[in-house]
Amino acid sequence: MRAMVFEGVGRPLRLIERPRPAPGPGQVLLRVEACGVCRTDLHLLDGEVTVREVPRVLGHQIVGVDVATGRRIGVPWLGWTCGACGYCTSGRENLCEQARFTGCDIDGGLAEYTVADTRFCFPIPDGYSPLQAAPLLCAGLIGFRSLRMCGDATRLGLYGFGAAAHIIAQVARWQGRRVFAFVRPGDDAARLFALQLGAEWAGDSSVAPPEPLDAAIVFAPDGALVPTALRALAAGGTLVLGGIHMSDIPSFPYELLWHERSIRSVANLTRRDGEEFLGLAPRVPVRTQVHPYPLEAAGQALDDLRAGRFTGAAVITP
Numbered sequence: 001m002r003a004m005v006f007e008g009v010g011r012p013l014r015l016i017e018r019p020r021p022a023p024g025p026g027q028v029l030l031r032v033e034a035c036g037v038c039r040t041d042l043h044l045l046d047g048e049v050t051v052r053e054v055p056r057v058l059g060h061q062i063v064g065v066d067v068a069t070g071r072r073i074g075v076p077w078l079g080w081t082c083g084a085c086g087y088c089t090s091g092r093e094n095l096c097e098q099a100r101f102t103g104c105d106i107d108g109g110l111a112e113y114t115v116a117d118t119r120f121c122f123p124i125p126d127g128y129s130p131l132q133a134a135p136l137l138c139a140g141l142i143g144f145r146s147l148r149m150c151g152d153a154t155r156l157g158l159y160g161f162g163a164a165a166h167i168i169a170q171v172a173r174w175q176g177r178r179v180f181a182f183v184r185p186g187d188d189a190a191r192l193f194a195l196q197l198g199a200e201w202a203g204d205s206s207v208a209p210p211e212p213l214d215a216a217i218v219f220a221p222d223g224a225l226v227p228t229a230l231r232a233l234a235a236g237g238t239l240v241l242g243g244i245h246m247s248d249i250p251s252f253p254y255e256l257l258w259h260e261r262s263i264r265s266v267a268n269l270t271r272r273d274g275e276e277f278l279g280l281a282p283r284v285p286v287r288t289q290v291h292p293y294p295l296e297a298a299g300q301a302l303d304d305l306r307a308g309r310f311t312g313a314a315v316i317t318p
């Protein structure tokens with residue numbers, strides 16, 4: 001089969017031929033139909049998140065057909081957990097110290113076939129094509145976990161209007177929240193896109209919103225946005241950091257945090273997040289804007305993501 005492999009930090013993904021993987025006990029063999037790319041893939045390429053063993057097939061938003069049963073299923077970032085530690089047994093398997101992640105510790109979906117642990121796969125909701133469904137599996141799932149950390153906040157800020165925000169804006173509107181979108185200065189395409197998806201205000205991330213926010217989620221990997229977003233929060237507001245990596249956060253006066261504002265990060269997902277979000281997505285209904293790329297153009301898709309050349313999500317179609 002053909003696969004795009006990561007061979008080391010700073011090196012481009014390379015197209016290779018390798019044997020089709022064989023499923024072990026408890027695993028399914030999937031013919032990959034679509035695999036979303038994610039900002040985390042850029043962090044892997046750049047060495048900001050470590051890939052322990054190379055070569056590695058990246059890609060952790062996989063939609064594929066189970067070769068044995070013909071069922072369409074989705075494979076997310078959380079690929080395996082120990083099931084026995086204090087985190088795993090208290091509903092926090094996302095924090096398991098032995099967890100293995102798809103497309104990082106386990107070969108992922110930038111290939112014609114992949115194998116996955118059945119217990120960590122999800123059925124794809126009816127009404128979604130493979131292309132449309134792929135971004136739900138990380139941008140959607142981890143975005144949804146971030147949104148839940150915002151509690152019942154009405155006025156919600158989204159910093160960085162990429163794949164995750166374009167899904168979560170739709171869910172937040174459906175929940176009756178008011179959405180304020182912040183984009184890279186001068187990114188008019190993203191600003192207009194946010195307004196189309198129901199944001200009542202969209203502007204540059206350097207600009208204060210028209211009124212204070214009850215919560216904000218930072219999806220962009222820019223630590224300088226932390227004090228900026230804190231400044232936009234009302235007293236008691238929550239700031240949620242949705243990414244796996246961020247540049248250093250500049251120091252800021254305690255005054256920005258005081259009045260019971262809080263900051264928290266979000267790590268990974270639990271299977272419960274997946275079941276809840278994939279149950280909810282068709283009810284909203286969440287519609288994803290996708291840009292398809294063939295397998296051999298996965299590197300181009302990642303370059304385009306880095307440069308902000310599209311709105312919505314890039315999806316590879318092996």
Ligand SMILES: [Zn+2]
Nearest residue numbers: 082085088096
């Ligand atoms: Zn565990």
Ligand SMILES: [Zn+2]
Nearest residue numbers: 038040138139
């Ligand atoms: Zn991801």
